[in-house]
Amino acid sequence: MGRLAVAAAVAAWAIPIAALVDSIVPEPYMDEIFHVPQAQQYCRGDFLTWDPMITTPPGLYYVSLVYVASLFPGAWMIRLAETFDALCSTAVLRSTNVIMAMVCAVLFHDLLLCIRPGIGTRKATIYAILVALYPVHWFFTFVYYTDVASLATVLAMYLSCLKKRFWVSAMFGAFSILFRQTNVIWMIFVAANGAISYTQDIYLKDNVSHESSESAHQSNKVVPGKGSKITAQGLRRRRTNSPMRKKGAVSESTKLYNSLAEEVWDISLKLWNSKCEVLIAFAPFAIVMVAFIAFIIWNGGIVLGAKEAHVVSPHFAQFLYFGLVSAAALLPWHFTPSRALDLVRWFGKSKTCSSLAVSMALGLSIIAVHFFSIAHPYLLADNRHYTFYIWRKVIQVNWVMKYILIPLYVYSWFSIINILGKSQTRVWVLSFILSVALVLVPAPLVEFRYYTIPFIILVLHSPIIGTGKLLSLGFLYVIADLFTMVMFLFRPFHWEHEPGTQRFMW
Structure with a gap:
């Protein structure tokens, strides 16, 4: 239904x-x-x-x-x-x-x-x-x-x-x-996390089967005394079927780690111990990867046409833009007083590490904005995109504005990481961040449509909110949709040629 x-x-x-x-x-x-x-x-x-x-x-x-x-x-x-x-x-x-x-x-x-x-x-x-x-x-x-x-x-x-x-x-x-x-990056993301989940399931099944065999062995032992055999079997059966034992088995496969390094080491060890099963199960993804690499070698690059306009570039500012755009599009999750307080409490757990993380994030963001912020010719020439106006009227309105936005970029990414960390492992969050970076950083053109897939994955793994907040966000989406459609349908465009560029004007 x-x-x-x-x-x-x-x-x-x-x-x-x-x-x-x-x-x-x-x-x-x-x-x-x-x-x-x-x-x-x-x-x-x-x-x-x-x-x-x-x-x-x-x-x-x-x-x-x-x-x-x-x-x-x-x-x-x-x-x-x-x-x-x-x-x-x-x-x-x-x-x-x-x-x-x-x-x-x-x-x-x-x-x-x-x-x-x-x-x-x-x-x-x-x-x-x-x-x-x-x-x-x-x-x-x-x-x-x-x-x-x-x-x-x-x-x-x-x-x-x-x-x-x-x-x-x-x-x-x-x-x-x-x-x-x-999308090959998202295939690797899905396959990698699928392989980790697959090994966790193997590990859990092995533990359960091992405990079951031990239970069967112990239940066959005779305890001295009258009626002791029946009592021992019944006791062992109750212990085996205890919800606490099931809970312990499950928590063993999804246990909390003290650090990212510990989690990576544990996962790597499990992957190595289950390498044959994982290689067999995930061979189809390897076949696709080999075919994709062969295509890149044959084609001489990842794009098919207009290669001069889509040269791989170190556009690290694009990574920051995604954080702010996605957090703004999920307003009830990220920009509320309760969310800000939640982040403050999160940082308060380890003030030294948090201060270092914030300082590093701000420093790297300043470097990204100052040295790796690219204005693609398409961005400057075509005023039928929102990014055309955002770039000219917001980011480039004066020399200091792009730096003023840096705290918002940092806040947005910390909020995203904190929210994802509540339901996902550190390795999953890290793989998501790396996937977003690999997809967006090489792209010289700022296009919000490039953000759609990681945005949808972010929504899938964000906490569930109330129906009221969902409806209010839906109302905002409808307003934005109607505004976009009115601009699209009822504002005709004509051509205006300028030296060195080609602009679409209405």
Whole structure:
């Protein structure tokens, strides 16, 4: 019932708005001028022609082909190439992402129930609908970009891995790379944490089976005295089935460690002791990784086209931007008096270490902002992105503003780490931080849509909040969505050429 309600809720607003977008903006918009013609080439059966401005693999176009063929099976079966090409209109291609948005919401619902089984179907449904309204994800539901389908495959990969369907998970991981190459980082993140969980389960099963064998051995011993055999067996049985013993066995596999180094050492030891089982179970991910490395060698880099505009750069400020944007998008979690007090108490547990950590974070952030803050030509030239205005009107409004924002960056990241640390191990939190850095730091262009996948993972692992706070956040999302759509639909653009750049003006 929860899945159906989520899918119906997303469809209820996505389908009418998609129709409105297509009626007002019927022609390809922004990067659609590259994606739509390329998909139409595929619809004509031309799989060899490639637009050199497209940087991502053709996963979206293959999905659109399957989708259009399912809508118009007759045209596909009789292979009327010209007719089928006409069916791949901008509106039909855009509707691919409407379907993908429904899939994303359902997958998020199932993931939340898997990660937090006590949340309940009703709360999981509200969460899934809220995520579908997340403004960045919501906007790209109605244009022909790769982001929504990319998110769907990553969520499917994550869910399959949590359910220990590793071959299926690796298959979705391979599909996700066909939408966006950086998804290989999320595949490694999912596989690594899946392997750790897998070894913990092996360790727990071994302990339980060992204790069971000891119990069986002890129960067969005869205790001297009248009726002692029965008494000993009954006593052993009660001890074996005791909830305290079960609790102890579980806590042994998820025990608290005194330090990150201790946790890493324990996990490494368990992985080494279970290396054969882990290698066999996670071989599918290794196959995908080998294929991806072969692609990079063959292609001469990670991006397909426009390589000069997507050169890997040390954009450490991008990592800071993600922290603030994600914390602001989760306002009830991060920017409340109770959250600030919680952080103060957290720092108060070890004042020396906390002072050192804060000092290091501030120092590294200053270095990142001063030396590794990149203004990509696309960011400066195209005023159809929010980042264009944020960069010019906020970050670059004067020379000191970018430094004033540093405490907010640091606060946001400490809040994120503290929240994740309440439900996840230190190694999991560290792997998440490293994954975010590996995905975002090499990207020279500031794009909020690059933040969507780590943002969704962050929501999945953040504490559950009350329905009232969820509804208030949903209301803010709806306001932001409506504002974005009004700006998109009713403010026409025209071209204005300037020396050395190309700007879109309205």
